[in-house]
Amino acid sequence: MELATLERLNAYRRARVAAALITDMGSGDASVIAEGDELDGVLGEAVASAFRSGRSSVVELDGARYFLNVYLPPPDVVVIGAVHISQVLAKMAALAGFGVRIIDPRTAFATPERFAGINLVTDWPADALKDKPLDTYTALVAVTHDPKIDDFPIAEALRRGCFYVGALGSRRTHASRLDRLRAEGFADKALARINGPVGLPIGAASPAEIAVAILAQIIEALRTRDIILRKSDVQ
Amino acid sequence: MNEMMMDLDPLVTAETWRKSGREVAIATVIETWGSAPRPAGSHLVIDSDANFEGSVSGGCVEGAVISEALDVISTGEAKMLEFGVADETAWRVGLSCGGRIRVYVERLG
Numbered sequence: 001m002e003l004a005t006l007e008r009l010n011a012y013r014r015a016r017v018a019a020a021l022i023t024d025m026g027s028g029d030a031s032v033i034a035e036g037d038e039l040d041g042v043l044g045e046a047v048a049s050a051f052r053s054g055r056s057s058v059v060e061l062d063g064a065r066y067f068l069n070v071y072l073p074p075p076d077v078v079v080i081g082a083v084h085i086s087q088v089l090a091k092m093a094a095l096a097g098f099g100v101r102i103i104d105p106r107t108a109f110a111t112p113e114r115f116a117g118i119n120l121v122t123d124w125p126a127d128a129l130k131d132k133p134l135d136t137y138t139a140l141v142a143v144t145h146d147p148k149i150d151d152f153p154i155a156e157a158l159r160r161g162c163f164y165v166g167a168l169g170s171r172r173t174h175a176s177r178l179d180r181l182r183a184e185g186f187a188d189k190a191l192a193r194i195n196g197p198v199g200l201p202i203g204a205a206s207p208a209e210i211a212v213a214i215l216a217q218i219i220e221a222l223r224t225r226d227i228i229l230r231k232s233d234v235q
Numbered sequence: 236m237n238e239m240m241m242d243l244d245p246l247v248t249a250e251t252w253r254k255s256g257r258e259v260a261i262a263t264v265i266e267t268w269g270s271a272p273r274p275a276g277s278h279l280v281i282d283s284d285a286n287f288e289g290s291v292s293g294g295c296v297e298g299a300v301i302s303e304a305l306d307v308i309s310t311g312e313a314k315m316l317e318f319g320v321a322d323e324t325a326w327r328v329g330l331s332c333g334g335r336i337r338v339y340v341e342r343l344g
Contacts, residue, residue, distance in 0.1 A: 001261065001343055003254070003343060006246060010247055067263070067265045067339065
């Protein structure tokens with residue numbers, strides 16, 4: 001592999017863009033492509049499938065052997081609201097390998113005692129997300145059901161192409177939320193990406209059970225997501 | 236990726252080393268059979284003084300990969316290595332877990 005190829009690959013990884021290194025095992029030639037780049041033919045299909053599964057493997061095409069090494073950014077979960085569900089969800093998501101960040105401007109909820117060892121930000125979401133923006137490898141879960149706190153990050157998650165957007169609230173709460181977002185100019189197709197009521201329908205009742213339902217839905221979205229086209233090149 | 240993770244990242248290390256003028260080889264697990272400690276795609280990077288970062292197994296075959304890597308650095312010829320169950324007649328080193336791995340070692344240009 002040439003140094004320039006490695007530099008490109010590392011630049012994508014630093015920018016949290018999924019990338020694949022394709023090495024021709026016969027010649028040793030290597031090239032880098034980012035998720036969403038056009039790649040025709042059978043090799044394109046193999047690479048798309050590797051991006052979805054996150055698994056690296058050797059593929060044989062027309063007598064040639066290629067090693068497809070896939071580099072996916074580590075997924076993050078951002079939770080809006082330092083409530084009871086968030087306390088359990090933060091721990092469960094960390095165990096499942098996600099980076100976790102909790103954002104809640106209400107200092108009565110967002111206390112270090114309730115969230116020991118968790119990245120907790122006591123700012124308004126608009127400020128917190130300016131410092132560290134959402135991206136396509138981030139799941140956004142809004143659980144305060146206070147429009148003043150939840151609406152902005154939900155809209156931001158749709159704009160940034162988060163792989164999962166979930167919002168807690170009854171069907172009625174969710175319907176009025178959709179009305180407000182529609183008034184902001186979001187199309188129904190975009191709004192359909194919001195999971196509300198949040199979580200897989202497993203009849204979850206307690207905060208811990210609801211956290212399981214939400215985490216399972218996040219994992220489902222991560223492992224079955226469509227290829228999201230990059231909006232801009234990192235280079 | 237946070238800064239601590241980047242510091243321990245083999246490919247970031249390889250880039251830094253190469254840019255500071257060091258000769259570097261990259262070893263990559265490309266295939267695994269049975270129980271293998273590190274999945275396909277895992278990296279170990281080595282410089283010509285045998286400094287290394289990363290892993291291709293749980294510490295079972297790194298020593299052998301490093302010595303092959305020194306060879307790859309001096310000749311520039313990539314190598315395909317295969318490691319299986321420890322068996323003195325077949326392998327000098329092996330994987331106690333019973334798996335088998337294939338490791339590709341190449342020089343960074």
